[in-house]
Amino acid sequence: MELLNNEIECMNTVIANRYKIIEKKGQGSIGYVYKGLNLFNEELVAIKFELYDTKFKLLKHETKICKYLENFSMFPSIKWSGIFSKYRYTVFELLGISLEDLLKREQKLQLDLVYIIANQAIDSIQCIHEQNIIHRDIKPDNILINYNKICLADFGTSKIFNGQKSTSYISTRYYRAPECILENEFYDMSIDIWAMGCVFAEILLGKPLFIGTNNSDQLYKIFKILGFPNKEILKTLNPDLDLNNKSIINETSNKLHEIFKDIIMPNHFYTVISSMITLNRYREKPENILKKTFFHDLKIENIL
Ligand SMILES: Nc1ncnc2c1ncn2[C@@H]1O[C@H](COP(=O)(O)OP(=O)(O)O)[C@@H](O)[C@H]1O
Numbered sequence: 001m002e003l004l005n006n007e008i009e010c011m012n013t014v015i016a017n018r019y020k021i022i023e024k025k026g027q028g029s030i031g032y033v034y035k036g037l038n039l040f041n042e043e044l045v046a047i048k049f050e051l052y053d054t055k056f057k058l059l060k061h062e063t064k065i066c067k068y069l070e071n072f073s074m075f076p077s078i079k080w081s082g083i084f085s086k087y088r089y090t091v092f093e094l095l096g097i098s099l100e101d102l103l104k105r106e107q108k109l110q111l112d113l114v115y116i117i118a119n120q121a122i123d124s125i126q127c128i129h130e131q132n133i134i135h136r137d138i139k140p141d142n143i144l145i146n147y148n149k150i151c152l153a154d155f156g157t158s159k160i161f162n163g164q165k166s167t168s169y170i171s172t173r174y175y176r177a178p179e180c181i182l183e184n185e186f187y188d189m190s191i192d193i194w195a196m197g198c199v200f201a202e203i204l205l206g207k208p209l210f211i212g213t214n215n216s217d218q219l220y221k222i223f224k225i226l227g228f229p230n231k232e233i234l235k236t237l238n239p240d241l242d243l244n245n246k247s248i249i250n251e252t253s254n255k256l257h258e259i260f261k262d263i264i265m266p267n268h269f270y271t272v273i274s275s276m277i278t279l280n281r282y283r284e285k286p287e288n289i290l291k292k293t294f295f296h297d298l299k300i301e302n303i304l
C-alpha cells in the first residue's frame, strides 16, 4: 500500500497532538508501523496505521484480542487506538526487532537464543490457546524480540475459536498448514503449531522450510519432504476432498530429518520440530511440547 501525501498529512493531524512520528519501523499487509514518541510522558511507542474498510473489518479484531491478553507480558500491550476516516491507528508499546529482520541480519542465531526463543514461543502459544485464541499468522515477521524476551505480535487475523467454520485462506503461504491449503474450513489451534514448527526450522536453516510459489506448489513442497499421503491421511486433512478417480502418489517416507542432517542445533530440538510439522493435523498440544527432553534439559542447565 502506497501512502499518498495527503493521507500522511491526515494521519499526522490526528495523532500530532499526542505523538510525534520518529521513523518507519515496519510494513504490514494493509498499513505501516512507525516508531513514535508520546509527547505527554516521553514514552516510545509503535504506531500502526492501517486502511480500515468493511473488507478488513471482519478480519481485524486486533484491539479486542490484545485487550483480552493485556495481563500477559508476552504480547504487545495497546496504549491507544482510534479510527479516523478510512484509517485506523493503534498505538502499541514499542518492541524490538522482528525475528525476520534478526535472521536477515545474523543468518544463524546463537544456540542459547534458539533455546530462549523456542521456550517462550511455545509458552505464548500455550497461553493464547488456553484463551481459545488461534493466532492464524505465526511467522518470523510477527515475532518481536527485545533483549532476549520474545513477544508474539500481530493479532490482526486472529480468531476466537468456536468450532465453527472459518476461512481457510489464512496465514502467510510458507507457514500455512496443509489442512488450510486443502481448504478445510474446520481447522483448529494446531495450525499455529504447524506454523511455529516452520519458524523453528527456519531459525536453523536461515531460510523458510517450505517455499511454495502458489498454494498447490506449497502443498507439493510439503509432501515432497513429509511424504505424499495416502487417501486416509488426505481425508483427515479435509474430509470433503473428492478422491474418487484420483490417482494418488503414495510415497509415505518422511525426509524431514535429511534437511537437518548437517545443521548444528541444540540437543533434542529436532524432536520438537518434527512433532510440530506433521501431516497428522492432531498435532501435539503446547503443554506436551514443553514436556519434551529439549525443554527439560534446559531447565537443568539453568538456561531458562
Ligand atoms: N509494537 C511494535 N514494536 C516494534 N515494531 C513493531 C511493533 N508492532 C509491529 N512492528 C513492526 O511492524 C511490522 C508490521 O506490524 P504487524 O503488526 O505485523 O502488522 P501487519 O498486520 O500489517 O502485518 C512488524 O513485522 C514489525 O517489524
Ligand SMILES: [Mg+2]
Pocket: 028, 029, 141, 142, 154
Ligand atoms: Mg504482521
